[in-house]
Amino acid sequence: MAFEGLAERLQATFDKMKSRGKVSESDVKEMMREVRLALLEADVNFKVVKKFVNAVKERAVGQEVMKSLTPGQQVIKVVNEELTALMGGEQSKIAQAQKPPxxxxxxxxxxxxxxxxxxxxxxxxxxxxxxxxxxxxxxxxxxxxxxxxxxxxxxxxxxxxxxxxxxxxxxxxxxxxxxxxxxxxxxxxxxxxxxxxxxxxxxxxxxxxxxxxxxxxxxxxxxxxxxxxxxxxxxxxxxxxxxxxxxxxxxxxxxxxxxxxxxxxxxxxxxxxxxxxxxxxxxxxxxxxxxxxxxxxxGDVLSLIEKAQTNVDEERAKELEKKMRSADLTFDDFLEQLEQVRSMGPLDELLAMIPGANKKAMKNIQIDESQIGRVEAIVRSMTAYEKQNPSVMNASRKRRIAKGSGTTIQDVNRLLKQFEDMKKMMKQMTSMQKGKKKGKGGFQLPFM
The missing domain is CATH 3.40.50.300 (P-loop containing nucleotide triphosphate hydrolases)
Known part of the structure; x- marks a missing residue:
């Protein structure tokens, strides 16, 4: 992914800055030295790097930063603003002639x-x-x-x-x-x-x-x-x-x-x-x-929302929410959701758009796209009746599904258990939400 090396290096530099209660002029110089090296390694034009570093340094050692309560965060804010300005400041849209075409x-x-x-x-x-x-x-x-x-x-x-x-x-x-x-x-x-x-x-x-x-x-x-x-x-x-x-x-x-x-x-x-x-x-x-x-x-929450709006059917999403609330979700619904998420792009790219989900935070998360493919293959190997009624699964049905999807019976069992656990969790959360509304206490879901 573009900017990966640059992002890792800049984030590591700023993590040090965040931990400091006060930021001195020498701290800023040290940080800007790291930023300069990171930009040059990213193949940024050396004249552009010099101009950028000078602009950040001038603002970072000014009154707006040094006298603020969180100088480390203020420096990062300055870098963010200057980086945005470097790439154009705001979105430039394609022209439209007054008289077509x-x-x-x-x-x-x-x-x-x-x-x-x-x-x-x-x-x-x-x-x-x-x-x-x-x-x-x-x-x-x-x-x-x-x-x-x-x-x-x-x-x-x-x-x-x-x-x-x-x-x-x-x-x-x-x-x-x-x-x-x-x-x-x-x-x-x-x-x-x-x-x-x-x-x-x-x-x-x-x-x-x-x-x-x-x-x-x-x-x-x-x-x-x-x-x-x-x-x-x-x-x-x-x-x-x-x-x-x-x-x-x-x-x-x-x-x-x-x-x-x-x-x-x-x-x-x-x-x-x-x-x-x-x-x-x-x-x-x-x-x-x-x-x-x-x-x-x-992160980039706005782009993530736009991807979701483009790829997810709003009316269908409302129907699925109702089913999730009543724990009435089927494997057909599950497959549809899986396809919609995959249509938004690679999962690691989507996670990178979530604030805080940078490379450092995600280092221990292994996203195996082939695992998602196996899950999809298992569901597609089920009959229409089985997708609607997972409880009918017996040993012979599981053998047939495993053979048809190129997986093992253990893989099929694992998916069935995870699916049932998810439905139970949804049911439990919904009942807790109802209890909260009735004044009985309970768990408040952040999106409800």
Missing amino acids: TVVMMVGLQGAGKTTTTAKVANFLRKNNNRSPLMAAADIYRPAAIDQLHTLGKQLDMPVFSLGDKEKPVEIAKGAVAQAKEDHQDYVLIDTAGRLHVDEELMGELQDIKEAVNPDEILLVVDAMTGQDAVNVAESFNEQLGLTGVVLTKLDGDTRGGAALSVKSVTNTPIKFAGMGEKVDQLEPFHPERMASRILGM
Whole structure:
């Protein structure tokens, strides 16, 4: 996961600071030395690091911190605010033209994930902004780029404009805009060609497209795994084209995070989206304040809530709550809940969004995704009647389920026991809640 090393090091530094009742100027200098090293190791641009450290130091030794009751926490607050400012301060949304269609040029080097990102942005616009985008295949050089965009279009049930690989990219871009106007589509996303490195021919072609269609957005797609090189690429594209935004891809990978922390400061171009996986729905708006909180181990509750709202059916959730209160939960309900949680993303990523659930706190928690898969396989091997009536399970039924799910009878027994224990606990908690309401005392559930 991005920022993992940086987050661990910063959190360890701040844990020392929290334990101190008073913070001296030398304490701040010592902490900032650790912060500087952590940022440099994360591949953050050295000029950006120097500017950031000086800004924090100046505020941290000021009156607002030194005279506060909790100086350690105040220093962390300053770092959080400066880290947020470093990444842009606040979310920068994608533009919307007064007169549709809004034209978006997707640019970047070859291999950054530009074509997939074009589909991801189009999917985001339709899903979250209720827009009707048209994707344009203007990369005529990379083998199969046009086919790839058509495949993604079919997958999303979204139109793709293409004139093959014989027409000039400028003509394809102009044709796409004309088509969007005719079909009353409100966004055109132009997937342009990339190169292995920035060259005059590439920039000349992109400038021609820019002049021809006058885009409202020029989004640079950058592979976050390339670290400092991503910032150099962003600088080059910005000088030549005048970027309006950056999309960081592979931010879920083993990247040190330097690109995300440097690109805004170096180019003065906001990061608008972050790619968090290979699938077309794994694109998130970039929120600097939330990313800063995650880096500092403060969690990201807002993103967690948004994931839940996107993936969980509210009406169904209310029905399940009633069943849980009456201990009437079935394995069908259990399976549905499991699928909804899994659709929100990897469990370790979800846990990382909970305040305080940083790497240090989670070190002893082993999240085995394959174990969840085994549980799912056991439930799916049950008949419809067994899922609704787990009490009918006998030895022969358990043998059949174990064989069908590739597990053991012990695994099946363990799941059945855990399921019954959970139902008993729900029943007990509900009765305690009723007792509380009647004035008999009892346990108050925090969410009731």
